[in-house]
Amino acid sequence: MSYAVKEMFLTLQGEGVQAGRRAVFVRFAGCNLWSGREQDRASAICRFCDTDFVGVDGLGGGRFADAQALVAAVEGFWGESRDERFVVLTGGEPMLQVDDALVDGLHAAGFFVAIESNGTLAAHPRLDWVCISPKAGSEVVQRSGQELKLVWPQAGIDPAEVERWDFANHLLQPLDDPRAEANREACIAMVMERPRWRLTLQTHKMLGLR
Numbered sequence: 001m002s003y004a005v006k007e008m009f010l011t012l013q014g015e016g017v018q019a020g021r022r023a024v025f026v027r028f029a030g031c032n033l034w035s036g037r038e039q040d041r042a043s044a045i046c047r048f049c050d051t052d053f054v055g056v057d058g059l060g061g062g063r064f065a066d067a068q069a070l071v072a073a074v075e076g077f078w079g080e081s082r083d084e085r086f087v088v089l090t091g092g093e094p095m096l097q098v099d100d101a102l103v104d105g106l107h108a109a110g111f112f113v114a115i116e117s118n119g120t121l122a123a124h125p126r127l128d129w130v131c132i133s134p135k136a137g138s139e140v141v142q143r144s145g146q147e148l149k150l151v152w153p154q155a156g157i158d159p160a161e162v163e164r165w166d167f168a169n170h171l172l173q174p175l176d177d178p179r180a181e182a183n184r185e186a187c188i189a190m191v192m193e194r195p196r197w198r199l200t201l202q203t204h205k206m207l208g209l210r
């Protein structure tokens with residue numbers, strides 16, 4: 001299969017339990033919860049997206065003919081070191097494109113493979129780290145994994161319900177919008193009320209990293 005990738009870059013994972021870790025990010029083009037066009041945002045299922053995932057024109061992006069080509073590009077961004085090789089598959093919605101050949105190829109190259117997904121498609125079974133971020137109005141089928149990352153506040157999602165899913169870590173990520181400060185306060189209040197949850201911040205945005 002070929003892959004449509006918006007952009008690829010070496011950075012630190014900015015969010016969640018793996019925050020601070022050196023990582024190659026592969027941002028796949030396209031999402032099933034929003035077209036990515038501003039004129040469609042108000043009618044989309046997911047309306048708060050902070051990311052441009054349309055097309056393959058970003059830095060490091062392109063169409064990759066097969067898994068071998070994409071893995072080679074990821075290795076190119078990582079460099080020579082064999083230590084703690086870490087790749088994050090995101091998007092857009094990566095599970096629209098991630099397949100056996102890609103996951104197995106990344107493993108063969110020595111990578112620990114993480115995904116950031118909206119959970120509406122089953123996560124690939126051989127991923128090493130599954131982070132699911134549920135969106136109100138969508139049907140989450142992937143209800144297990146290493147990390148449940150709830151963007152908060154988010155009308156239409158009941159934390160008490162998603163807490164029953166089978167995740168090792170429960171994280172609240174403040175919604176980045178014009179009310180960011182109030183959103184951070186709402187997350188802190190939720191952690192105080194429900195100790196199972198922890199606060200995570202989008203540290204790459206504070207640090208000026210990609």
Ligand SMILES: C[S@@+](CC[C@H](N)C(=O)[O-])C[C@H]1O[C@@H](n2cnc3c(N)ncnc32)[C@H](O)[C@@H]1O
Pocket residue numbers: 031048049050051090091092093094116117118119132133149151173174175176177
């Ligand atoms: C751009 S999404 C791509 C992966 C996948 N489509 C998803 O939604 O999980 C990456 C992460 O950013 C989060 N995110 C998107 N927009 C955000 C915003 N405005 N504020 C905070 N987090 C946001 C998502 O919930 C997800 O955890």
Ligand SMILES: Nc1nc2[nH]cc(C(=O)O)c2c(=O)[nH]1
Pocket residue numbers: 011012013014015025051090091116204209210
């Ligand atoms: N540094 C950095 N960390 C991230 N964690 C999740 C991201 C994403 O957009 O999926 C992201 C991102 O875009 N950049």
Ligand code: SF4
Pocket residue numbers: 031032033034046047048049050051053091092093118135
């Ligand atoms: S599901 Fe993820 S990529 Fe798709 S619009 Fe929402 S936040 Fe953006």
Ligand SMILES: [Mg+2]
Pocket residue numbers: 050051
């Ligand atoms: Mg992001």
